[in-house]
Every structure is written in C-alpha cells, then in structure tokens.
Amino acid sequence: MYRYDNYDQTLVDERVTQFRDQMTRYLDGRLGEEEFRPLRLQNGLYIQKYAPMLRIAIPYGMLSSDQLRRLASIARRYDRGYGHFSTRQNLQLNWPAIETVPDILGELAEVQMHAIQTSGNCIRNTTSDQFAGIAADEVEDPRPWCELIRQWSTLHPEFAFLPRKFKIAVTGASSDRAAIQVHDIGLRLWRDDEGEVRVRVLAGGGLGRTPMIGDVVRDDLPWKHLLTYLEACVRVYNQFGRRDNKFKARIKILVKALGIEEFRRRVDAEWEHLKDGPQTLTPAAVEAAKTHFPEPERRPVSDEAIAAYEQQRQEDRALARFVTNNVTDHKVAGYKAVTLSLKRRELAPGDVTSDQMEAVADLAERFSFGEVRVTHEQNLVLSDVPVDQMVALWQALDELGMANPTVGTLNDIICCPGGDFCGLANAVSIPIAQALQERFEDLDFLYDLGPLDLNISGCMNACGHHHVGHIGILGVDKKGEEYYQVSLGGNSTDDASLGKILGPSFYREDVPDVIDKVLKVYVESRHADERFLDTYRRIGIKPFKERVYA
Structure with missing residues (x-):
C-alpha cells in the first residue's frame, strides 16, 4: 500500500501544527465560531448532536495493521473505545473532546494518516473497490490512479471552497463495486483493443435531497489526461455551481440544469487551457504510483x-x-x-x-x-x-463476533449513525437496523431470499444510501414525530437505479412488519433463481404497495 515520502509527511505534519495553532486561538477566544468553522471542517471536525465528531481519512479504503492499531489506541484514549466505519471508507469518532483533536491528528500523522478534507466544501476522500488489486474481474488496478487523484486534490488551492462537497469514486473491474454512477464524478478504467488504459468519466451523480444517476461526459479519455480533465470538470462546477442555495449546490444540479451536452461543451472548453499542460500524466509518474502497490510475496498453495x-x-x-x-x-x-x-x-x-x-x-x-x-x-x-x-x-x-455468514444478505445492513448522534437527522436509524436484524435472523430464511441490499438513512442527506438500496428506509420528521419512508428498487452497481417510494410513511414500530410484507410479495412472486431486484423490476411496485397498505 502507499507509503508517505518526505513531501507527504512534511505536508501532514505541518497541517497538524497549523490546526493546533488554530484550535488554541479558538479556545482562547481569538477566533470566532464563523472563522473557525471552515478551518475545523477541512480537518474533519464536526460539531454533532451531543459531541464533536472527527472523520479520519482512509484513502481508497486501505489500512495497514499498524494504522488500525493506532486507530484502536486513539479510540480508546480519546473516545469511548470504538469507531464507526462509514460508507465512504472512512472512520468516525463520535465522542472526542474538541481540545484533544490536535493531539489525535498528531498521533495519526505518526502512522501516515490524517483527516484532511474529510468534510467541508472540497474534494473528499476518493473511494474505490474494496477488492482492488486482487479481484478476478479486474481490468486495471484502480489504486495507483486513486493515489494520483488524492495527491492532485489534497489542499488544491483552487478547490478549497467549492459550492458544495465533491466526491469521486473509481473502479477498474468489469463489475462496479464502487457505486461510480452515484458520485459527483465516477471513473471507470478500461482497456482499448491495443491494451491502453482509457477512462470513462461520469458526472452529476449523487444521492441526498435530489438523487440522480450520473451521465457519461467522456467515454474514452486517454489515461494521461486524467488529472487535467478532472481539473476541467471541477473548474466548471466551481464557476457555475450554485452558491445561493446549499440544497441546489451539488454538481448534479448543474449538470441537470445545463444538460449533459452543454456541460460537456463547457468542460471541453476549459480543458483546452489544461490539456497537455504540466499536470499531464507521464508513464514515469504512473509507474512511480504503481510501485507503491507491489504484489505481496504470496507462497504457492498446492x-x-x-x-x-x-x-x-x-x-x-x-x-x-x-x-x-x-x-x-x-x-x-x-x-x-x-x-x-x-x-x-x-x-x-x-x-x-x-x-x-x-x-x-x-x-x-x-x-x-x-x-x-x-x-x-x-x-x-x-x-x-x-x-x-x-x-x-x-x-x-x-x-x-465477525464471522456472521450474512454478507450480502438482508442482514448486511448499511446504516448511518442517525438521530442517536447526528444533529441533522430527522430520526434514529440504528434501532431500526437492530430491530430488523432481530426480526430476520434465521439464516435459512436469509439465504433463501438471496442477495438483498437494505439501506437506512436518518435524513435526506442519505449517508446510509437508502436511495440505492433494493429496499431503502428513510427517517422523516412529521410535526416532531419520527416516521419512516420505504422505497424499493434501488441499486448502486452497473445497472444503477434509484428506489421508488412505496407510499405514506410508517411508525417506527411498524417497520419490521412492513418489510416482512414486502419480502412475502417477493417470495410469492419470484421466478426460479430470481433475485429481489429482478422480481421488483418485472412486477413493478404495485403488488408490494397493495400488500403493505391493504
């Protein structure tokens, strides 16, 4: 995995020193809340419902054992002895004291970790396929390309204050396990007939209040132009993205408003100033990145x-x-x-x-x-x-307790922290997940259902990715009471789709019964070897709605 060079280490160490000074001035009253807010956000520090929350970057989801041990030590010393892994492959601490955050960042720097750009209106942590480099269906290892993107985007002076947060995902496999179609920018690495790496660039995907599937901006970008083309895309967004309304500030709103043809035209026009410039990748630069991801010395297995x-x-x-x-x-x-x-x-x-x-x-x-x-x-x-x-x-x-044979089943629930921690949440999500796990714990039943994604979010920000769950659950607030809206038919893989709302929302205690009725319609209606999503797409939402609201 990638190891810091002197430049990397110096940058991270100096960032810790800088933030320590900013924190001292804030605690002394020399920096006000509004002045301190963007500074803390770009170092991963939120103020949540009951306590601060620190989001630690795990670039493209890779950790060494030493880094994991340091995370364990930090969680024990500065938090409550646990951490939360998010859908963006980061680790969140939910209870650190605000004055200890510079010390935490200092300890992270000792093991080549940081929290830079894990929040704020900037380019966030680049994510990828968890099986990158070892997948049987891989065309190109995305990790070196993710690292090049990380180096390009970290503390990029032009993109420190974008209209809104910006997320990039990369896959190099024939099957998309990185959800590239629901990111601000999604990248798929592929090879042409001559074996050269090309890049399919998608823009305008995303979840949240206005979920959208990304559109292809360029299908066959030569690999050497990856960074210059990304720069052009983000420049267009930075210039034309809305700043008057945070709910309409993501790039997906810009792409939708302009249309993909006009967005592409503007990107190409901006790219003319960047193409073949200093940020053009060379074979030497790519090979240097690849040397950080060598094949381990695997012994033969007979x-x-x-x-x-x-x-x-x-x-x-x-x-x-x-x-x-x-x-x-x-x-x-x-x-x-x-x-x-x-x-x-x-x-x-x-x-x-x-x-x-x-x-x-x-x-x-x-x-x-x-x-x-x-x-x-x-x-x-x-x-x-x-x-x-x-x-x-x-x-x-x-x-x-980590051998639960339920990965990919109904019980492998994606879930945000919800109202138990997050100040933005409309409703709790963790108790819903626990109630569903208890209700549907029979392994034979889970295996009979087959692969099934159930995702839960506590609010419209969709940190639990409910829009792309085969079954999605969203917490909503109705006059101060918690209700839950159910959607069906979402998917985050190659044939990505957004779930459709089943109908009026439900009381918290009714959710397990509602999901049970949905599953019964599936079991009764499916053809042999048909998965939930296939059955839903064949029969539509009407039979599920009729059963649930009968």
Whole structure:
C-alpha cells in the first residue's frame, strides 16, 4: 500500500501544527465560531448532536495493521473505545473532546494518516473497490490512479471552497463495486483493443435531497489526461455551481440544469487551457504510483491444499455458509478475499471496538500480509488469505463476533449513525437496523431470499444510501414525530437505479412488519433463481404497495 515520502509527511505534519495553532486561538477566544468553522471542517471536525465528531481519512479504503492499531489506541484514549466505519471508507469518532483533536491528528500523522478534507466544501476522500488489486474481474488496478487523484486534490488551492462537497469514486473491474454512477464524478478504467488504459468519466451523480444517476461526459479519455480533465470538470462546477442555495449546490444540479451536452461543451472548453499542460500524466509518474502497490510475496498453495479446503467446505455446513457469503474469489489460485462482518445487534452497523480493531490487526499480519480494507458496505476485508488457512481464520473471526455468514444478505445492513448522534437527522436509524436484524435472523430464511441490499438513512442527506438500496428506509420528521419512508428498487452497481417510494410513511414500530410484507410479495412472486431486484423490476411496485397498505 502507499507509503508517505518526505513531501507527504512534511505536508501532514505541518497541517497538524497549523490546526493546533488554530484550535488554541479558538479556545482562547481569538477566533470566532464563523472563522473557525471552515478551518475545523477541512480537518474533519464536526460539531454533532451531543459531541464533536472527527472523520479520519482512509484513502481508497486501505489500512495497514499498524494504522488500525493506532486507530484502536486513539479510540480508546480519546473516545469511548470504538469507531464507526462509514460508507465512504472512512472512520468516525463520535465522542472526542474538541481540545484533544490536535493531539489525535498528531498521533495519526505518526502512522501516515490524517483527516484532511474529510468534510467541508472540497474534494473528499476518493473511494474505490474494496477488492482492488486482487479481484478476478479486474481490468486495471484502480489504486495507483486513486493515489494520483488524492495527491492532485489534497489542499488544491483552487478547490478549497467549492459550492458544495465533491466526491469521486473509481473502479477498474468489469463489475462496479464502487457505486461510480452515484458520485459527483465516477471513473471507470478500461482497456482499448491495443491494451491502453482509457477512462470513462461520469458526472452529476449523487444521492441526498435530489438523487440522480450520473451521465457519461467522456467515454474514452486517454489515461494521461486524467488529472487535467478532472481539473476541467471541477473548474466548471466551481464557476457555475450554485452558491445561493446549499440544497441546489451539488454538481448534479448543474449538470441537470445545463444538460449533459452543454456541460460537456463547457468542460471541453476549459480543458483546452489544461490539456497537455504540466499536470499531464507521464508513464514515469504512473509507474512511480504503481510501485507503491507491489504484489505481496504470496507462497504457492498446492493443488492438494486447495482440494482439502474444498472438501472441508463440503463437509462442514457452518464453514460452507461462511465461505459462500463472506469469501470472494481472488486473481491468484489458492487465495481468497475474506469479508469480516461488522453487523451484529450489540453494535451499530459499521461500529467496531478498540479491542476488535487490535485483534483484526493481528489477524491481518497472521493471514493477509498486514493489510485491511474498508468496504462501502461498512465491513472490513482481509484481501490475501491462503485457503489452507481459511478454517483457522474463520474460527478466530467467530471468537471476535465477525464471522456472521450474512454478507450480502438482508442482514448486511448499511446504516448511518442517525438521530442517536447526528444533529441533522430527522430520526434514529440504528434501532431500526437492530430491530430488523432481530426480526430476520434465521439464516435459512436469509439465504433463501438471496442477495438483498437494505439501506437506512436518518435524513435526506442519505449517508446510509437508502436511495440505492433494493429496499431503502428513510427517517422523516412529521410535526416532531419520527416516521419512516420505504422505497424499493434501488441499486448502486452497473445497472444503477434509484428506489421508488412505496407510499405514506410508517411508525417506527411498524417497520419490521412492513418489510416482512414486502419480502412475502417477493417470495410469492419470484421466478426460479430470481433475485429481489429482478422480481421488483418485472412486477413493478404495485403488488408490494397493495400488500403493505391493504
């Protein structure tokens, strides 16, 4: 994974020193709230419902075991002994004392981490496929390209105060696991007939109050122009994006207002000033980035060991369930990627304790070259597990409560912190997730349903990505009371779609019954081997609505 050079380390260290001075002046009363607000936001510091919240950057979702241990230590010393992994592959601390944040940032800098641009109206943390570099269906490893984007966008002087926050996602696989169609900019790496890397650029996607699917701005951008073209896109947004209304300030509103043809024309016009300029990528620059992501020294796994693993899987039903749901194919024979579930009723989805973080760091060193990935679905991944060590890893995960064989099922819920923490939330979301996990905990039932995404947001900001859940749940406020709106048919993968609202909202206690009725319509209506989304798209929303509101 990427390691800082002297330039990186100096930049992050100096940023810590700068913010420490800003914090001191704020606490002394020499900086007012309005002056301090943009300074703290661009260092990841929010003021939430009950306490500050610090969002720590995990670029493209990659962590070393040392970094994970430091996060565990920070959560224990400065917070309440746990952290929350978000859908943007970051870690959030929900209870740090505001005066301790410079010390936290200092400790992060010691292990090549920071919180720069994890909030504020700037280019946020670039996200990618959690299986980048090891996926069997990968055309091009997106991690070096993500790193180049990170270096270009970090503290970019022109883009420090955009009309609104700006998010970029990158995939290099044939299957989109990075949700590129619902980002401000989505990038898909592909290869032409000569084997050259090209980039499909999408713009204007996003969720929130006005959800939209992105449009293709350019389908075949040569790789060397990636940064200059991105610069042109963000310049057009910075110049023409609305600043008079924060609810209409995202790039998706600009693209919709102009139309994709006019937006493309303006980007191309701006690009004329940038194309072939100093930011044009060279083969040397790309190769330098790729050297930071070398292949680990994987030992060969014998055919006999692979056969023994398959035999164990056939003979042990519990192991088979775990492998089917939590284990993903790898590009190297004899290796697998293993997803560690962070979904259990004792903790909110995405939450992990300091003890668990330290234990996972140990497992990463023992089984996966000291590397951990954070997923869009709020789980963790060990990316390089030899199959002859799978049983030992599975048993260790079971002791940690992270072997739940439910990844990709109804119980693998994406969920924002909601009203329990967030000052913007209209309703709680964590108790809804826990109630649904309790109601639908039978594994045979979950497996019979097949893959199913259920996403929960506590407000229209859609941090839980409810718009693209096969089933989405949104907390709404009606005259001071919490209600929940259900939508169906969303999807964040290649055939992306936005869910349609089922109808009037429901009381909190009614939500499990509503979801139960939705699932019964699916089970009764599906064809053989048909998934929920396929059934919904075939029969439409009407049968679900009739059952729920009967």
